Amino acid sequence: MKKFSIGIVAVVMVGLLAGSALAWECWGGGRGYGYDTTSTENLEARNQFLSETADLRKDLAAKRTQLDAVMSGSNPDAETAGKLSREIFEIKEQLRAKADKAGVAGPLAGNGYGNGCQGQGRRGGGGGGNCWR
Numbered sequence: 001m002k003k004f005s006i007g008i009v010a011v012v013m014v015g016l017l018a019g020s021a022l023a024w025e026c027w028g029g030g031r032g033y034g035y036d037t038t039s040t041e042n043l044e045a046r047n048q049f050l051s052e053t054a055d056l057r058k059d060l061a062a063k064r065t066q067l068d069a070v071m072s073g074s075n076p077d078a079e080t081a082g083k084l085s086r087e088i089f090e091i092k093e094q095l096r097a098k099a100d101k102a103g104v105a106g107p108l109a110g111n112g113y114g115n116g117c118q119g120q121g122r123r124g125g126g127g128g129g130n131c132w133r
Contacts, residue, residue: 042103049102053095060091 050057067084070076 045102046104049099049104052102053098056091056095056098060088060095063088063091 063084067081067088070081070084
């Protein structure tokens with residue numbers, strides 16, 4: 001019985017490791033954030049968007065840091081956390097609107113990180129890709 005149990009555990013471990021290895025193949029080879037940097041116009045639009053929204057992105061980072069500090073305390077203040085969460089949401093909405101206006105795709109525009117195979121976003125940025133050949 002002991003040998004049988006060890007055999008089952010070994011098979012399960014090999015299965016888990018093999019599954020992780022197969023899944024890993026599809027991540028990391030894409031273009032990253034879903035930006036189409038293949039054309040000069042898209043790269044210029046992205047760079048202009050980044051420079052125009054630098055202050056908003058700094059504010060967003062500051063609010064996130066403040067929220068982290070509030071939430072990591074021993075007794076987080078729900079009112080302060082709620083206020084900061086609403087402010088973070090508003091800043092993200094402003095960034096999304098500016099990204100849509102500029103024609104820039106990316107995490108703040110509703111598209112997630114690239115999936116490695118084609119660089120299409122996981123959160124609505126495109127099709128399934130060709131990961132499992």
